[in-house]
Amino acid sequence: MTSTSLPDSLIATLPGTSYTDPAIFAQEQEFIFESMWFCAVRSSELAKPGAFRTVDVGRESILVTRARDNSIRAYFNVCRHRGARLCTEEAGEVKRAFQCPYHAWTYGLDGKLVAAPNLTKMPDVGRTEYGLTPVATREWLGYVWICLAESPPSFDEDVIGEVVTRLxxxxxxxxxxxxxxxxxxxxxxxxxxxxxxxxxxxxxCYHCATIHPELTEVLPEFADGFAAQYYVGHGAEFGEEVQGFTVDGSAGLDRIPGVAEDQDRRYYAITVKPQVFINLVPDHVIFHRMYPVAVDRTIVECDWLYMPHVVDSGRDVSRSVELFDRVNRQDFDACERTQPGMGSRMYAKGGVLVPSEHHIGAFHDWVHERLGTHPPQ
Ligand code: FES
Ligand SMILES: [Fe+2]
Structure with missing residues (x-):
């Protein structure tokens, strides 16, 4: 059966190999994760100069840190001497420089080569030229976004533009x-x-009624299968009895003051391709970042963000955390249940999308466009 013989209600998905073939994953690393803006680190994790995090972006390890002038910097985590990985820890703090554990080339927080054994006997070695190789950075929404492309695409168009399209x-x-x-x-x-x-x-949200009992309790319209992402600017309304976005519908924490009247008691969901999901509710924001590590494995780091005084005063946020933690586990279980099927010969040509999922077809077109491939005819 070919995709052209599908009934009007259905459109084809990507083929199974798209989810299982390491060669396709390598192309995605090159043409998606190493080419686009990638949300890497919460800025507050780099609280002071010398604090750092290392993040895998595509096939590269990137070192993100804060320099003496408080600016955020990102570098390839690769020593300019003979290529040893500079920092092996996921997070940490250095006093004023990164020293390679191999032959002790030492780089300032601004990336410059500041010391190396016998460096004074090599006056022709440029301190900047042989410094760490920088990567483009941008801070937005309290996160450090980085781009490995030599000429990064417009952040305003690619990242902010995606949010504008949604909201x-x-x-x-x-x-x-x-x-x-x-x-x-x-x-x-x-x-x-x-x-x-x-x-x-x-x-x-075609799956919401089946796997998300707590979420559909709070957002009754989700039981119909149409996700908040289906309509531009639409936020799903809380159920009448629901006081807050919590696991039992009990009251949430202090409302974020800037939230508009028409955004109150509503839930918004945004996907910022290729690896960010944001959920907005009146008293908190749930911010997910995906770190694809293999064709069949993805790390998802999820932050629950509240008004600073709520966190500082140690208020109990567990009921709101529990709601979306359950949703995440329900979703990721479903994804893990689906992954093995991607390798089945039955799924070689892929599956189908029903009308409430048809917008996913645009995501598939986008994947094809990035990789320069075409859907099978
Ligand atoms: S590889 Fe880093 S100092 Fe030699
Ligand atoms: Fe879900």
Missing amino acids: GDAGAIERYGIESLSVGNRITYDVKANWKLIIENFME
Whole structure:
């Protein structure tokens, strides 16, 4: 059967190999994750100069740090001498320089080569020229976004533009003041599934009635299968009896003051391709970043962000964390249940999308466009 013989209600998905073939994953690393803006680190994790995090972006390890002048810097985590990995820890802090553990080439927080054994006997070695290789950075919503491309695409078009497409205007997200919220909780999920299964899952709500009893209790319209992402600017309304976005519908925490009247008691979901999902509710923001590590494995780091005084005063945020933690586990279980089927010969030509999932077809077109491939005719 070919895709052209599908009934009007159905459109084809990507073929199974798209989720299982390491060669396709390598292309995605090159043409998606190493070419686009990638949300790497919460800025507040780099609280002072010398604090650092290392992040895998595509096939590269990137070192993100804060320099003496408080600016955020990112570098390839590769020594300019003979290529040893400079920092092996996921996070940490150095006093004033990064020293390679192999032959002790030492780099300032600004990336310059500041010391090396016998360096004075090599006056022709440029300190900047042989410094760490920088990567483009941008801070937005309190996160450090980095881009490995030599000429990065427009951040305003690619990243902010995606939010505008979803919400109608950038002000709709900026009102939440996400950059000044505090991390009340962070959970890291190790999901044994291809990153695209996670995006596709996040984009549709056809599964909500089946696997998300707590979520559909709070957002009754989700039981119909149409995700908040289906309509531009639409936020799903809380159920009448629901007081807050919590696991039992009990009251949430203090409302974020900038939230507009028409955004109150509503839930917004945004996908910023290729690896960010943002959920907005009146008293907190749930910010997910995916780190694809293999064709069949994706790490998802999820932050629950609240007003700083809520976090500082030690208020109990567990009921709101529990709601979306359950949703995440329900979703990631579904993705892990789907991953093995991607390798089945029955799924070689892929599956189908029903009308409430048809917008996922645009995501598939986008994947084809990035990789320069075409859907099978
Ligand atoms: S490889 Fe880093 S100092 Fe030699
Ligand atoms: Fe879900």
